[in-house]
Amino acid sequence: MSHGMDGGNCPAGITGTCGLHLDSPATPGRVTPDIEFFRNTFMDGNQVINGVNVPIWGFNEGGGMGGGGMGGGMGGGMGGALPSSPIRVKEGQIVHTHLTTMMAPHTIHHHGIEPDTFNDGVGHYSFDVDGSYTYQWRASQAGTYFYHCHLNTVLHAEMGMYGALIIDPPGGPGTAFTGGPSYDVEAIWAVDDIDMAWHCLPWDAALCGGDARLNDFNPDLFCINGLGEDLTETDSSVAITAAAGESILLRYIMAGYVPQRVNFPAGLGDVYIIAEDGRPLPQAQLVPAGGSVLMTPAERYEFLIQPGSPGTYPVDIRFYDYRAVSGALRQIGGIRSTVTVN
Amino acid sequence: MKRRAFLQRTVRGSGVLFAGGLGLLSWAPRSVAATIQVALGVHAGYAPMVDGTSAYMVTFSGGSSVEFPGPTIVCREDDLVSISIQNPLSINAVFHVGRTAIRHTVGAGSSVNFDFEAPPAGTYLYYDDQNSGVNRSMGLHGTLVVMPAGSDNRSFSDGPTFVRQYKWLLASVDPAWGEHLANSGVAAIGGIDPDSFSPRYFTINGRSFDQTDEPNTHIKGLVGDATLIRLLNAGGMVNSPHFHGNHVEIVSLNGSNSSGARKKKDIVSMFPLDCRDVLLPMATPPDAWPPASGAQHFPMHCHAEMSQTAGGGFYPHGMHASITIGEAPTSEPQLD
Numbered sequence: 001m002s003h004g005m006d007g008g009n010c011p012a013g014i015t016g017t018c019g020l021h022l023d024s025p026a027t028p029g030r031v032t033p034d035i036e037f038f039r040n041t042f043m044d045g046n047q048v049i050n051g052v053n054v055p056i057w058g059f060n061e062g063g064g065m066g067g068g069g070m071g072g073g074m075g076g077g078m079g080g081a082l083p084s085s086p087i088r089v090k091e092g093q094i095v096h097t098h099l100t101t102m103m104a105p106h107t108i109h110h111h112g113i114e115p116d117t118f119n120d121g122v123g124h125y126s127f128d129v130d131g132s133y134t135y136q137w138r139a140s141q142a143g144t145y146f147y148h149c150h151l152n153t154v155l156h157a158e159m160g161m162y163g164a165l166i167i168d169p170p171g172g173p174g175t176a177f178t179g180g181p182s183y184d185v186e187a188i189w190a191v192d193d194i195d196m197a198w199h200c201l202p203w204d205a206a207l208c209g210g211d212a213r214l215n216d217f218n219p220d221l222f223c224i225n226g227l228g229e230d231l232t233e234t235d236s237s238v239a240i241t242a243a244a245g246e247s248i249l250l251r252y253i254m255a256g257y258v259p260q261r262v263n264f265p266a267g268l269g270d271v272y273i274i275a276e277d278g279r280p281l282p283q284a285q286l287v288p289a290g291g292s293v294l295m296t297p298a299e300r301y302e303f304l305i306q307p308g309s310p311g312t313y314p315v316d317i318r319f320y321d322y323r324a325v326s327g328a329l330r331q332i333g334g335i336r337s338t339v340t341v342n
Numbered sequence: 343m344k345r346r347a348f349l350q351r352t353v354r355g356s357g358v359l360f361a362g363g364l365g366l367l368s369w370a371p372r373s374v375a376a377t378i379q380v381a382l383g384v385h386a387g388y389a390p391m392v393d394g395t396s397a398y399m400v401t402f403s404g405g406s407s408v409e410f411p412g413p414t415i416v417c418r419e420d421d422l423v424s425i426s427i428q429n430p431l432s433i434n435a436v437f438h439v440g441r442t443a444i445r446h447t448v449g450a451g452s453s454v455n456f457d458f459e460a461p462p463a464g465t466y467l468y469y470d471d472q473n474s475g476v477n478r479s480m481g482l483h484g485t486l487v488v489m490p491a492g493s494d495n496r497s498f499s500d501g502p503t504f505v506r507q508y509k510w511l512l513a514s515v516d517p518a519w520g521e522h523l524a525n526s527g528v529a530a531i532g533g534i535d536p537d538s539f540s541p542r543y544f545t546i547n548g549r550s551f552d553q554t555d556e557p558n559t560h561i562k563g564l565v566g567d568a569t570l571i572r573l574l575n576a577g578g579m580v581n582s583p584h585f586h587g588n589h590v591e592i593v594s595l596n597g598s599n600s601s602g603a604r605k606k607k608d609i610v611s612m613f614p615l616d617c618r619d620v621l622l623p624m625a626t627p628p629d630a631w632p633p634a635s636g637a638q639h640f641p642m643h644c645h646a647e648m649s650q651t652a653g654g655g656f657y658p659h660g661m662h663a664s665i666t667i668g669e670a671p672t673s674e675p676q677l678d
């Protein structure tokens with residue numbers, strides 16, 4: 001392991017390990033998995049988002065470059081892409097996520113997955129991975145999740161150390177969950193906010209105390225699956241295309257730090273929330289035509305959309321300052337994608 | 343007039359149990375309604391922050407100095423709550439109970455006494471609603487818990503049963519606002535722009551992690567000990583508490599009670615002034631393989647990750663508390 005490499009010409013080096021528990025233990029009760037994933041960390045990435053060259057960190061698929069694929073980042077430069085490539089499994093499977101940390105320690109927390117403490121990826125309750133570790137868990141409930149680093153999380157998740165995590169029902173994609181609705185078209189959106197002032201800080205910024213202004217977040221760049229507003233309305237990795245009469249499942253991962261509101265245009269008709277945070281709702285919840293949903297960080301929503309008539313419909317997402325002493329939310333940005341019905 | 347027993351509510355500085363455990367007595371089932379008497383003062387002064395600094399705050403307190411957050415008032419439906427407030431400061435203070443018409447002003451340098459009938463069973467924030475949220479965010483807030491009459495294991499009459507209950511009162515602190523008042527006098531509070539809020543400390547029950555590791559805030563229970571958590575956001579930011587280990591069921595949302603099948607979440611959105619009661623099933627972590635045995639330890643932290651810092655860094659010493667599944671608490675939690 002080599003410490004102290006540059007990420008995007010920003011020092012990612014490690015100087016302190018305050019409060020960390022560095023280790024690379026064997027996996028307790030290790031069994032042969034039904035499916036496995038390999039993730040290596042990188043801290044020297046650069047991704048152009050809406051024309052801005054953003055230094056990024058993340059997880060590569062083991063042995064090579066990451067990115068691409070459903071829900072995975074596009075347009076990643078050297079190092080890897082934001083977001084990291086998805087983990088997709090079936091309900092009931094025993095999963096191994098093999099993490100190898102390059103450059104500096106990190107962890108993987110499978111967000112919404114509830115394994116034992118040892119496999120939860122939170123250093124303060126177990127250990128931070130310095131070298132390698134195989135997380136072992138069993139997927140108990142189909143739904144939409146994500147995974148991210150949980151070390152100095154405030155900085156590491158912001159730098160892009162996250163990816164989608166989908167659990168399909170035992171029969172595989174096409175049905176949201178056992179007993180749930182089927183779908184013809186699937187989209188995964190990880191919607192994130194970026195404050196460029198945070199993207200040139202070291203791995204352990206203020207971990208031992210001191211002021212790195214990590215309390216002060218002012219995003220000036222917004223993205224869906226790592227794409228900026230120059231591409232989100234047209235790029236096929238985000239923009240949704242369906243035929244009239246088809247059902248669309250939109251898996252929405254709120255990957256940012258400030259409140260987001262997604263606004264569905266009236267032309268798309270009624271939208272139903274069928275699941276939240278990886279759990280089916282007791283009853284599908286109607287978002288009436290033209291309605292919107294206000295979200296807070298790390299929520300996930302599964303939207304079922306059944307558009308009736310052909311057209312191209314804009315879906316607007318607005319971002320608000322997290323500081324709201326008066327209760328009023330102040331909009332600070334937005335991004336748009338589209339649903340095209342043929 | 344209903345017949346009521348008379349319960350003297352003795353309040354005190356933070357960190358100590360109520361004298362005589364009257365906090366517990368006031369929500370244990372009893373045959374008659376009571377008058378719950380609460381004496382509060384309005385105080386300004388420095389409160390300790392987790393990194394060894396201190397922040398100047400203005401608070402309701404049960405003692406003679408600043409107390410962050412203010413005392414928890416526990417009563418049951420049908421109780422009469424009798425409050426006296428002394429305000430030695432040079433500014434008016436307001437005692438308002440959210441979602442109700444209860445609102446009383448205490449003039450500068452004076453005192454008031456007033457009574458109110460307990461509102462319907464649930465979780466309420468009491469706070470000073472002046473200056474577009476600035477007074478509340480400076481620390482003038484606390485919790486009012488109303489238990490249903492005749493029950494000590496539900497939060498409303500047909501709600502789910504719990505084995506124990508906790509309160510997590512969330513707040514966010516901007517010490518620059520406090521310094522402004524310390525330097526210019528508390529009367530300067532009216533000139534603070536609510537949009538200038540830049541919080542640097544993030545607390546649950548007035549504490550940042552790992553000072554949240556105390557019996558009223560660190561949640562513990564044996565497997566199957568369903569646990570009610572009353573979440574309130576008195577602070578000035580949008581929080582997003584995330585539970586590791588178990589999803590929670592949304593029991594009540596700002597006074598709207600869910601009696602049927604409940605939504606399960608690992609994120610509980612908390613906008614300023616929100617009061618949300620959730621039920622933690624305290625189940626064995628469902629995705630563990632092999633199945634978990636022995637006590638399991640998890641964080642609950644806000645996922646608006648700025649809240650995981652103190653003084654601009656020092657992760658994770660922010661809005662974060664621990665949950666232990668599979669171990670009973672050594673002393674039962676109070677709602678204080």
Ligand SMILES: [Cu+2]
Nearest residue numbers: 106149151156
């Ligand atoms: Cu990391």
Ligand SMILES: [Cu+2]
Nearest residue numbers: 111148298645
């Ligand atoms: Cu998370």
